[in-house]
Amino acid sequence: MSARDEALLAEVAALLQDEAHGDHPLHEALRRLYHHHLAQRERLERMIAIADGFQQGAQEDLHATRQQLERQQRRQRKLSRIADRFQDFLLERNQELEDASGLDPLTGLFNRRRLDEQLVTLVSRAIRHGRPLSLAIIDIDHFKGINDRYGHAAGDRALVALAGALTNTLRGDDLCGRWGGEEFLVVMPDTRLDQAESLLVRLGDRLRHLDLALDDAHRPTTVTASIGVAEHRPTEAYQDTIRRADQALLSAKGEGRDRTRRAS
Ligand SMILES: Nc1nc2c(ncn2[C@@H]2O[C@H](COP(=O)(O)OP(=O)(O)OP(=O)(O)O)[C@@H](O)[C@H]2O)c(=O)[nH]1
Numbered sequence: 052m053s054a055r056d057e058a059l060l061a062e063v064a065a066l067l068q069d070e071a072h073g074d075h076p077l078h079e080a081l082r083r084l085y086h087h088h089l090a091q092r093e094r095l096e097r098m099i100a101i102a103d104g105f106q107q108g109a110q111e112d113l114h115a116t117r118q119q120l121e122r123q124q125r126r127q128r129k130l131s132r133i134a135d136r137f138q139d140f141l142l143e144r145n146q147e148l149e150d151a152s153g154l155d156p157l158t159g160l161f162n163r164r165r166l167d168e169q170l171v172t173l174v175s176r177a178i179r180h181g182r183p184l185s186l187a188i189i190d191i192d193h194f195k196g197i198n199d200r201y202g203h204a205a206g207d208r209a210l211v212a213l214a215g216a217l218t219n220t221l222r223g224d225d226l227c228g229r230w231g232g233e234e235f236l237v238v239m240p241d242t243r244l245d246q247a248e249s250l251l252v253r254l255g256d257r258l259r260h261l262d263l264a265l266d267d268a269h270r271p272t273t274v275t276a277s278i279g280v281a282e283h284r285p286t287e288a289y290q291d292t293i294r295r296a297d298q299a300l301l302s303a304k305g306e307g308r309d310r311t312r313r314a315s
Pocket residue numbers: 157190191192193194195196198202203204205206207210231232233304308
C-alpha cells in the first residue's frame with residue numbers, strides 16, 4: 052500500500068475516534084467501511100503470505116530436484132567414462148591376443164604381423180640360398196559396393212570365401228595372409244616374376260568365377276581383384292618389394308581393375 056493510502060487510512064481512523072464527529076450521520080457508515088477495508092486488507096496480506104510461502108517451497112523443491120538431477124548426471128558421466136575405458140581395455144586385449152596368435156580372426160589367415168615375421172625369414176633364406184622370391188598384393192575391386200549392397204556381415208562372409216579360394220589355389224610353399232581390409236598378401240618362395248605373374252593371373256580368374264552366394268534370390272554374386280606382383284631383389288629390403296608391388300597394384304586399379312600388373 053502506498054504512503055498516500057496509509058495517510059488517508061490514518062486520517063479516517065482519527066476522524067472516527069474524534070468524539071466531536073460521533074453524531075455525524077455518516078459516522079457509522081464510515082466506521083463500517085473502514086473496518087471492512089481493514090478486514091479485506093488482512094485477508095489479502097494472508098493470501099500474499101501463503102503465496103510467498105508456496106513460491107519459496109516450490110523454489111526449494113526445484114533446487115533440490117535440480118541438484119538431484121546434476122548428481123545423477125555426474126554419476127552417469129562417470130559410469131560411461133568407466134565403460135569407455137573398459138571397452139578400450141577389451142579392444143586392446145583382443146588386439147594383443149590377435150597379434151599373439153598371428154592369425155586374422157575373420158579369415159583364419161596369417162595377420163599382418165605374422166606375415167612380416169614370415170617375410171623376414173623367407174627373404175633371408177632366399178638371399179642365403181640365392182633363390183628367387185616373389186610377392187603380390189591382391190585387392191578386391193569395389194568391395195565397398197558389396198558391403199553397401201548386401202551388408203557388412205555378408206561382406207565378412209565374402210572375405211572368408213575369398214580367403215578360402217586363395218589358399219586352395221596357391222601351392223604348398225606359398226604363403227597367404229590378410230594384409231588389411233580387403234587386401235591379401237601372397238608370398239611365393241622359389242618363384243620368378245614370370246611364374247608368379249602367370250600364377251596370379253590364374254588366381255584372378257579363379258576369384259572372378261567364385262560365386263560368393265550373397266544374393267537372397269540365389270543370383271551369382273562375384274567380384275574381381277586387382278593384383279600387383281614384384282620379385283624381391285637381393286639388395287633391397289622386403290618392405291621395398293612390397294612398395295613396388297603396391298605401385299603395380301595401383302597401376303592395375305588405374306588401368307580399369309580386374310587385372311594383374313608386374314612391378315618394374
Ligand atoms: N565386411 C567387411 N568389410 C571390410 C572389412 N575390411 C574392410 N572392409 C571394407 O572394404 C571397403 C574398402 O573400400 P575402398 O578402400 O573404398 O575400396 P573398394 O571399394 O574395394 O574400391 P577399389 O579398391 O578402389 O576397387 C570398405 O567399405 C571397408 O569397410 C571387413 O573386415 N569386413
